[in-house]
Amino acid sequence: MHLNECAPVSPQLSPQDNSAPASTAANTIADNANTIADAAGAIADNDRYSRQVLFPGIGPLGQQRLAASHVAIVGCGAMGAASASLLARAGVGTLTLIDRDFVEPSNLQRQVLFDESDARDSLPKAEAARRHIALFNSRITVHARIRDLTPTNIAELIPSSVHIVLDATDNFETRYLINDFAVQRGLPWIYAAAIGAYAATMNILPAQEPVIPTGGGAFAAATGGPDERTCSLGWSVEGPPHLSCLPTACLACIFPKPPTGNVETCDTAGILSTAVNLAASIQVTEALKFLTGQPHLMRRTLLSFDLWNPVGLGSPADHGYLDHSEISTSTPRPDCEVCGQRIFTHLAGQDRAHITLCGRDSVQIHEHHRPVDFNALRDRLAGHADISDLRSNDLLLRFRRGSHTLTVFADGRAIVQGTTDIALARSLYARFIGA
Numbered sequence: 291m292h293l294n295e296c297a298p299v300s301p302q303l304s305p306q307d308n309s310a311p312a313s314t315a316a317n318t319i320a321d322n323a324n325t326i327a328d329a330a331g332a333i334a335d336n337d338r339y340s341r342q343v344l345f346p347g348i349g350p351l352g353q354q355r356l357a358a359s360h361v362a363i364v365g366c367g368a369m370g371a372a373s374a375s376l377l378a379r380a381g382v383g384t385l386t387l388i389d390r391d392f393v394e395p396s397n398l399q400r401q402v403l404f405d406e407s408d409a410r411d412s413l414p415k416a417e418a419a420r421r422h423i424a425l426f427n428s429r430i431t432v433h434a435r436i437r438d439l440t441p442t443n444i445a446e447l448i449p450s451s452v453h454i455v456l457d458a459t460d461n462f463e464t465r466y467l468i469n470d471f472a473v474q475r476g477l478p479w480i481y482a483a484a485i486g487a488y489a490a491t492m493n494i495l496p497a498q499e500p501v502i503p504t505g506g507g508a509f510a511a512a513t514g515g516p517d518e519r520t521c522s523l524g525w526s527v528e529g530p531p532h533l534s535c536l537p538t539a540c541l542a543c544i545f546p547k548p549p550t551g552n553v554e555t556c557d558t559a560g561i562l563s564t565a566v567n568l569a570a571s572i573q574v575t576e577a578l579k580f581l582t583g584q585p586h587l588m589r590r591t592l593l594s595f596d597l598w599n600p601v602g603l604g605s606p607a608d609h610g611y612l613d614h615s616e617i618s619t620s621t622p623r624p625d626c627e628v629c630g631q632r633i634f635t636h637l638a639g640q641d642r643a644h645i646t647l648c649g650r651d652s653v654q655i656h657e658h659h660r661p662v663d664f665n666a667l668r669d670r671l672a673g674h675a676d677i678s679d680l681r682s683n684d685l686l687l688r689f690r691r692g693s694h695t696l697t698v699f700a701d702g703r704a705i706v707q708g709t710t711d712i713a714l715a716r717s718l719y720a721r722f723i724g725a
């Protein structure tokens with residue numbers, strides 16, 4: 291992110307290190323069939339994970355591996371909350387939740403870790419998620435990071451102890467940043483996105499050089515055996531390497547550049563809770579394969595689906611099939627700028643939006659290479675319940691959203707009035723104008 295030299299940087303909220311396990315007082319469950327709490331009131335892991343351990347793909351060793359694992363989730367909206375909930379219930383030992391936003395009433399339709407009091411209190415999503423997770427699994431560690439992920443802080447927010455990163459962001463800018471970082475570090479990550487009834491997800495398993503993340507020591511201790519974590523991070527299983535152990539395409543192999551023009555967001559196009567939850571379920575299942583040392587079972591495709599509109603329903607006698615597609619991502623593109631040439635422009639901040647504090651109580655956001663089609667944008671915004679005073683001419687488009695006024699210029703530049711909070715202004719821009 292480039293900040294105007296003359297403008298002070300908006301104070302970032304300090305990272306919240308809330309790693310201490312929450313009180314277990316609320317977790318003692320009276321069950322008329324089984325005693326599932328021990329004498330101290332804590333729920334025994336043997337009981338908690340018994341059904342998951344029964345599944346052959348996990349087993350006792352897999353459960354131990356999950357307990358020794360650390361997953362970072364970037365974004366804690368619908369996708370992030372669903373993925374965090376699933377990973378926490380599965381017993382992943384450490385979660386780092388990174389989110390810049392706060393809970394609003396419109397989140398409650400789909401964001402499964404939040405309740406009405408969170409929305410009333412405008413609680414930061416990462417912290418609200420941490421508190422809710424503590425109510426159903428106090429045995430794991432959750433770090434809530436209330437931050438906007440940037441090139442400057444990504445190494446701090448995603449430390450070397452993280453084994454895999456789950457994308458739950460709402461914008462491509464951050465996804466390309468994650469991709470640069472992950473490819474540079476040899477760190478696997480899983481892209482996931484949803485809008486309307488459509489969702490897509492893709493595993494990115496970069497080559498391991500030059501850095502192999504740490505974490506093997508803890509893993510070896512947990513398993514009591516050789517450091518098999520290193521094997522799994524190398525995409526190899528026992529025996530000779532095979533195709534599924536090789537690196538996959540990265541995000542930039544498939545999408546060399548971020549989308550241009552108006553990009554639909556769930557604040558303009560709406561979103562079906564079921565679509566995002568299905569994508570999160572697939573994302574987390576793939577992560578579980580990796581964390582339990584079975585990367586050879588991970589899908590090597592860009593999978594997308596539309597849950598609402600089946601295909602093949604031309605006549606009453608036709609079958610209707612789920613509209614889905616899978617594009618192979620098995621082979622990196624040789625001329626890929628990121629994983630092929632190892633040029634990390636997003637990590638260097640070169641393609642980062644210019645964001646400046648602009649006068650008193652307003653923020654200017656300058657998205658390069660992103661011309662705005664006012665007619666299309668106006669049509670998208672017109673039916674939105676949160677938006678008022680929508681006006682446009684050939685030079686700009688302006689609307690109000692709550693106490694903020696957004697003014698958008700044809701080159702993609704926008705001024706958000708009513709705040710000096712860069713993260714909030716970026717969030718409004720991403721939601722209503724496009725990420």
Ligand SMILES: [Zn+2]
Nearest residue numbers: 540543626629
């Ligand atoms: Zn690539």
